[in-house]
Amino acid sequence: MNKILCLIAGLLLISFHTLAAEDQLPFAIAIHGGAGTIEKSSLTPEQETAYRDKLEEALNAGYAVLDEGGDSLDAVVAAINVMENSPLFNAGKGAVYTYDGTHELDASIMDGRTREAGAVAGVKRIANPINLARMVMEDSPFVMLSGAGAEEFAKSRSVRMVDNKTFDTERRRKQLDKAREKLDRENKQDNDYKASVEALPISSRVGTVGAVALDRHGNLAAGTSTGGMTAKRYGRIGDSPVIGAGTFADNRSCAVSATGHGEYFIRYNVAADICARVQYQGQPAAAAAEEVIHKVLLPVGGTGGVIVLDADGNIAMPFNTEGMYRGSRSSGGAANTAIFKDE
Numbered sequence: 001m002n003k004i005l006c007l008i009a010g011l012l013l014i015s016f017h018t019l020a021a022e023d024q025l026p027f028a029i030a031i032h033g034g035a036g037t038i039e040k041s042s043l044t045p046e047q048e049t050a051y052r053d054k055l056e057e058a059l060n061a062g063y064a065v066l067d068e069g070g071d072s073l074d075a076v077v078a079a080i081n082v083m084e085n086s087p088l089f090n091a092g093k094g095a096v097y098t099y100d101g102t103h104e105l106d107a108s109i110m111d112g113r114t115r116e117a118g119a120v121a122g123v124k125r126i127a128n129p130i131n132l133a134r135m136v137m138e139d140s141p142f143v144m145l146s147g148a149g150a151e152e153f154a155k156s157r158s159v160r161m162v163d164n165k166t167f168d169t170e171r172r173r174k175q176l177d178k179a180r181e182k183l184d185r186e187n188k189q190d191n192d193y194k195a196s197v198e199a200l201p202i203s204s205r206v207g208t209v210g211a212v213a214l215d216r217h218g219n220l221a222a223g224t225s226t227g228g229m230t231a232k233r234y235g236r237i238g239d240s241p242v243i244g245a246g247t248f249a250d251n252r253s254c255a256v257s258a259t260g261h262g263e264y265f266i267r268y269n270v271a272a273d274i275c276a277r278v279q280y281q282g283q284p285a286a287a288a289a290e291e292v293i294h295k296v297l298l299p300v301g302g303t304g305g306v307i308v309l310d311a312d313g314n315i316a317m318p319f320n321t322e323g324m325y326r327g328s329r330s331s332g333g334a335a336n337t338a339i340f341k342d343e
């Protein structure tokens with residue numbers, strides 16, 4: 001009897017110590033809502049407040065999960081859902097239009113503990129694509145599902161499906177009309193399309209959302225969700241659903257979510273490159289991210305930014321554009337949000 005009591009007391013002591021140790025561990029979340037030509041003069045005070053409030057709401061949704069001892073994956077999804085459900089961002093509700101006047105959404109998520117990942121590309125009827133990406137990761141033998149197949153998969157799961165028109169917004173429609181006018185004027189042939197798309201104002205795609213989180217158990221996760229680029233055609237897929245390009249997480253290095261001109265982020269394997277520098281060169285995450293954004297991407301014309309979080313809770317959010325909607329909150333601290341360069 002005494003032995004059993006001793007054993008129980010011992011086990012309780014061990015779990016108490018584990019819990020106490022976990023209580024001490026740092027946890028953190030960082031989010032972005034897209035990078036681009038965001039200058040103070042381009043936003044009214046009301047718009048600026050609306051963005052800051054929504055960023056804070058997203059941060060706090062993710063933070064609450066972490067504070068209660070929840071998983072980094074849950075925190076990432078909670079934060080991204082808030083932004084997907086808002087018309088302010090180019091993801092879910094506020095997604096940009098394709099050239100043909102529809103919406104095609106991309107998203108991906110990665111678990112830094114196991115390096116498992118899930119992604120969906122070109123989905124048209126999924127209200128919260130990040131949720132479906134997570135189901136692909138946890139509930140299918142695949143990493144990336146696209147278009148009709150992804151929706152077929154969604155139908156057999158409890159995923160909120162909506163009409164494509166649900167994503168219609170006046171503001172994004174105006175951006176499409178402008179972009180189409182420019183493309184149609186300049187595009188005599190498809191070959192000219194590349195140059196014309198490159199010349200489209202960055203503002204026509206700003207608003208991709210992403211989150212990176214570190215939980216009390218020391219696990220990192222990253223996720224990204226987007227409507228892609230205004231006036232995209234031919235089933236174009238950007239970097240956001242591409243693991244290694246727009247999203248990456250590995251407990252041994254860092255978690256990254258990217259936003260910017262997707263073609264460059266794919267070609268330069270941006271998210272994985274940052275984590276590789278951390279893991280193999282021993283660079284601090286902030287230095288690795290700065291280098292990739294400013295010294296690798298910028299010289300070749302790749303515009304955008306990243307949010308990065310390492311296993312010690314260090315956060316970096318570099319970008320090479322005028323601004324990036326962003327925010328972070330670390331254990332015990334308050335939520336910080338920022339939009340412009342000099343904040």
Ligand code: ASP
Nearest residue numbers: 205208228238259260262
């Ligand atoms: N990276 C996204 C894409 O290329 C767009 C963005 O982040 O602004 O689809």
